[in-house]
Amino acid sequence: MTDFAATRRAFHLPQGIAYLDGNSLGPMPVAARDRVARMMAEEWSEMLIGGWNKAGWYVQPRTVGDRIARLIGAGPEQVVMGDTLSIKVFQAVSAALRLRPGRRVILSDSGNFPSDLYVADGLARAVGAELRVVAPDDVASAITDNLAVLMLTEVDYRTGRRHDMAALTARAHEVGALTVWDLAHSAGALDVDLLGADADFAVGCTYKYLNGGPGAPAFIWIHPRHADAAQPILQGWMGHDAPFAFDLDYRPAAGIERMRVGTPPVIALAALDAALDVWDGVSLSDLRARSVQLTEAFIAGTGAACPDVALNSPRDPALRGSQVSLRHPQAYAVMQALIAAGVIGDFRAPDVLRFGFAPLFNDLDDVERAVETLARVLRDGSWNDEAFHRMSAVT
Amino acid sequence: MTDFAATRRAFHLPQGIAYLDGNSLGPMPVAARDRVARMMAEEWSEMLIGGWNKAGWYVQPRTVGDRIARLIGAGPEQVVMGDTLSIKVFQAVSAALRLRPGRRVILSDSGNFPSDLYVADGLARAVGAELRVVAPDDVASAITDNLAVLMLTEVDYRTGRRHDMAALTARAHEVGALTVWDLAHSAGALDVDLLGADADFAVGCTYKYLNGGPGAPAFIWIHPRHADAAQPILQGWMGHDAPFAFDLDYRPAAGIERMRVGTPPVIALAALDAALDVWDGVSLSDLRARSVQLTEAFIAGTGAACPDVALNSPRDPALRGSQVSLRHPQAYAVMQALIAAGVIGDFRAPDVLRFGFAPLFNDLDDVERAVETLARVLRDGSWNDEAFHRMSAVT
Known part of the structure; x- marks a missing residue:
């Protein structure tokens, strides 16, 4: 079995964040x-x-x-x-x-x-x-x-x-x-x-x-x-x-x-x-299994806790890669609030919240934190704060 | 006046060599x-x-x-x-x-x-x-x-x-x-x-x-x-x-x-x-003047001390860049002997010895050493040693 706890330790991950944007830029291996x-x-x-x-x-x-x-x-x-x-x-x-x-x-x-x-x-x-x-x-x-x-x-x-x-x-x-x-x-x-x-x-x-x-x-x-x-x-x-x-x-x-x-x-x-x-010793079938585990957990979690977002990815893991996209009319502001709360995904125009699950370093704790944070952000409306409405060139 | 002693100090130059190959790969600025x-x-x-x-x-x-x-x-x-x-x-x-x-x-x-x-x-x-x-x-x-x-x-x-x-x-x-x-x-x-x-x-x-x-x-x-x-x-x-x-x-x-x-x-x-x-404060006219000074000194020096090589570059500096090429029938072996003696130029097929003079880090000491070493190598025939006849993929 691939030791994904060990592969996670091979990366420098900044304190206090759940990084779900490895599908845009992977984090630095030490x-x-x-x-x-x-x-x-x-x-x-x-x-x-x-x-x-x-x-x-x-x-x-x-x-x-x-x-x-x-x-x-x-x-x-x-x-x-x-x-x-x-x-x-x-x-x-x-x-x-x-x-x-x-x-x-x-x-x-x-x-x-x-x-x-x-x-x-x-x-x-x-x-x-x-x-x-x-x-x-x-x-x-x-x-x-x-x-x-x-x-x-x-x-x-x-x-x-x-x-x-x-x-x-x-x-x-x-x-x-x-x-x-x-x-x-x-x-x-x-x-x-x-x-x-x-x-x-x-x-x-x-x-x-x-x-x-x-x-x-x-x-x-x-x-x-x-x-x-x-x-x-x-x-x-x-x-x-x-x-x-x-x-x-x-x-x-x-x-x-x-x-x-x-x-x-x-x-x-x-x-x-x-x-x-970091890939030495990683089996591709283990990789795929872990990817499915993470994306399935995120879809199940947000499906239960975040009624205001719509799944924008195929529900069947066989038809899906290692990312999950959700739709929300205020996706840009919601993503800014998530980032401010330490959950890093990204926004794709016009209304997509994108979360990448990289089997080498993401784990179920990241999934849990992302689900809980998204649920809280949507519930308390903090995404609507003026401060998060700054446009940025690369998101 | 541009301070070329200061620009030279900005580079890491390995001990004991005269590096005349900055026209192939410049050395590392610290x-x-x-x-x-x-x-x-x-x-x-x-x-x-x-x-x-x-x-x-x-x-x-x-x-x-x-x-x-x-x-x-x-x-x-x-x-x-x-x-x-x-x-x-x-x-x-x-x-x-x-x-x-x-x-x-x-x-x-x-x-x-x-x-x-x-x-x-x-x-x-x-x-x-x-x-x-x-x-x-x-x-x-x-x-x-x-x-x-x-x-x-x-x-x-x-x-x-x-x-x-x-x-x-x-x-x-x-x-x-x-x-x-x-x-x-x-x-x-x-x-x-x-x-x-x-x-x-x-x-x-x-x-x-x-x-x-x-x-x-x-x-x-x-x-x-x-x-x-x-x-x-x-x-x-x-x-x-x-x-x-x-x-x-x-x-x-x-x-x-x-x-x-x-x-x-x-x-x-x-x-x-x-x-x-490193280029901050370097004037291009000073750069050109120093380049001409270095290449002229090398051409004059090899012209006097190295009768077995032929100048392969224009004699008029106005028609020349910042490098000097010489021809020798055994150019590859001669260059290997020069490199072994700490004078790094390069070889270009079939018979060219190429020396680049980079005004930012090369100085007249490099020129002098290159001339003396080339003269010695040609005089004592050490370039003819079997050990230098190894071909390398990139020279």
């Missing part, structure tokens, strides 16, 4: 702080340029990628780190499009994270493709013969609704299309199984449930059947077959390495690598 | 180590998601960009940070191309850094443009009427040859083309004057002469006359006019902010921001 300090004091400072070899900076995008592979049901040498999730979406969708010459339709849904839609739209305009966006429930029926790429985020960032990755991938393959899965709210939260679902491409960020720190690098995975055929648009030198030959012509590296672009973010990768230490 | 430690211990750990506002993470790509603007002759609110240099090249060239509809030729030279050529080639293939690559001396004559974009790196990464930014920009404008300047070996090394040269786009990295750390984020500048017209291909949410409205459609932010893509690399930006503290 090892990440120490590792970054060591990277600065022993690697950059003393090794200087020699750190690329001596400290393994150069290979880190792949060695860290290999550690993430286990958490998403992928194999070794199939995942590489770098850039941001938006860039990785661009790489995955563009490479998938090129594997389906003669087709031009990218299908997504309105539950996708907006940046994925923006990126696909920008790509489509540039290369003469077309982005179609349908409601989440209409995705399956919109998979038709002309489809090139199905691009979905597995778990909806607002509602927590989880797509059936295996079923939608199978449906896409029936019409000869390829799939690109965004695992932003899946990696580290669910028992993701990319190879089991027979997916084609996947991308994700590492600053949510993987706790890599603000702006931590993203990852990209390509199924081995495509990895040597995928042609990048973003042809950077670190994805070249021989970067230090300094040839004038681009020749992609073998496999997933071709999805590297520029110089890797070494300090950020040090933090992320240390954050991944 | 303040960067301290700032990153504080960012981890006080911001991420304690503020959690609140750091986006409270610690200014969200605006940092622009506030740090404003600090770099002064070093490249740009104005405030014209520079934004993020991603890597290769991604910024893609953004700049693609945006410039779109500002010249009906034209399709991108012109560059074989002295450009290969990644820039790879990126432009990848873009050109995707959007139906054409990349033309000529010899550095042939650039001016290759600027012809059909040109859309002139994409050049100001200072050649191997030879240190400096293009005349103002003259080539004027020539490009005569035929109605736009310019994209890569300042990788210019920013922090030269008295760059983008507005004075009337350039259109510029990009650069910050891990060389700006000392931001391995994989530090890149920057992009757009002349204000183009900033609101430039249409990004990489449409990321952080470049949206209202990122937190979560609209389904992309609408670019005003000005340079539209060149943001994904979540900014907060830890890396903390290191870079602290590294820029």
Whole structure:
């Protein structure tokens, strides 16, 4: 059995709060702080340029990628780190499009994270493709013969609704299309199984449930059947077959390495690598079981104690990720009151209270405190206080 | 007068070496180590998601960009940070191309850094443009009427040859083309004057002469006359006019902010921001004068003491950046012997010894030591020792 009391102790959690926003930014693993300090004091400072070899900076995008592979049901040498999730979406969708010459339709849904839609739209305009966006429930029926790429985020960032990755991938393959899965709210939260679902491409960020720190690098995975055929648009030198030959012509590296672009973010990768230490010994089935336990307890608790909010997530845990969303007409002010009382979730326009349950560090005490605090805030109307009506740029 | 003894003291420089590789990776400013430690211990750990506002993470790509603007002759609110240099090249060239509809030729030279050529080639293939690559001396004559974009790196990464930014920009404008300047070996090394040269786009990295750390984020500048017209291909949410409205459609932010893509690399930006503290009070004309002093002294010294090497950089400092390259048939082995003797430069295939002179921390003692060591190594043939013939992936 995974020892979740031990994984919780691996984090620095500020005194007096219940942090239910790890689906936006994971808290700091103590090892990440120490590792970054060591990277600065022993690697950059003393090794200087020699750190690329001596400290393994150069290979880190792949060695860290290999550690993430286990958490998403992928194999070794199939995942590489770098850039941001938006860039990785661009790489995955563009490479998938090129594997389906003669087709031009990218299908997504309105539950996708907006940046994925923006990126696909920008790509489509540039290369003469077309982005179609349908409601989440209409995705399956919109998979038709002309489809090139199905691009979905597995778990909806607002509602927590989880797509059936295996079923939608199978449906896409029936019409000869390829799939690109965004695992932003899946990696580290669910028992993701990319190879089991027979997916084609996947991308994700590492600053949510993987706790890599603000702006931590993203990852990209390509199924081995495509990895040597995928042609990048973003042809950077670190994805070249021989970067230090300094040839004038681009020749992609073998496999997933071709999805590297520029110089890797070494300090950020040090933090992320240390954050991944917490995952050693965590079983994904235990992770999923604990996630369901926490979200079920929160739904049951708020259902009983908070009649003024409506559940905005699927009631069936099989259809849900590791977050619970509630609706309230004054959601912004309610969330401000919750935060002031030490329960940190977040607000999503127009009326959503979002609570993430990260199995590595959240526990039933957090759930109990969140339920009790929300019930009290709603009961005493303290959310209505003028002081909480400040808008903030990032919530 | 700029106090270069004080700026040198701001760096951690390992004992016993002369570091002439700041044009590959700048050394660690002591303040960067301290700032990153504080960012981890006080911001991420304690503020959690609140750091986006409270610690200014969200605006940092622009506030740090404003600090770099002064070093490249740009104005405030014209520079934004993020991603890597290769991604910024893609953004700049693609945006410039779109500002010249009906034209399709991108012109560059074989002295450009290969990644820039790879990126432009990848873009050109995707959007139906054409990349033309000529010899550095042939650039001016290759600027012809059909040109859309002139994409050049100001200072050649191997030879240190400096293009005349103002003259080539004027020539490009005569035929109605736009310019994209890569300042990788210019920013922090030269008295760059983008507005004075009337350039259109510029990009650069910050891990060389700006000392931001391995994989530090890149920057992009757009002349204000183009900033609101430039249409990004990489449409990321952080470049949206209202990122937190979560609209389904992309609408670019005003000005340079539209060149943001994904979540900014907060830890890396903390290191870079602290590294820029060293630049407070540094005058760019003093910087240039010191750079010329150091490179001239090295050229004179090696010219007198090292008859077996040939100067591979322009003799006229006006045509040169802040590095000096020498050629030797056994350059790789010679560089290994130099490094073993504590003089850190680097090797570039096939026969180039490259020495960067960073005015902020290099001094005439470094020059003297490098000259004496190189003379000794060449004289006693220690470079020929079998032990130095190990190839390394990154040199």
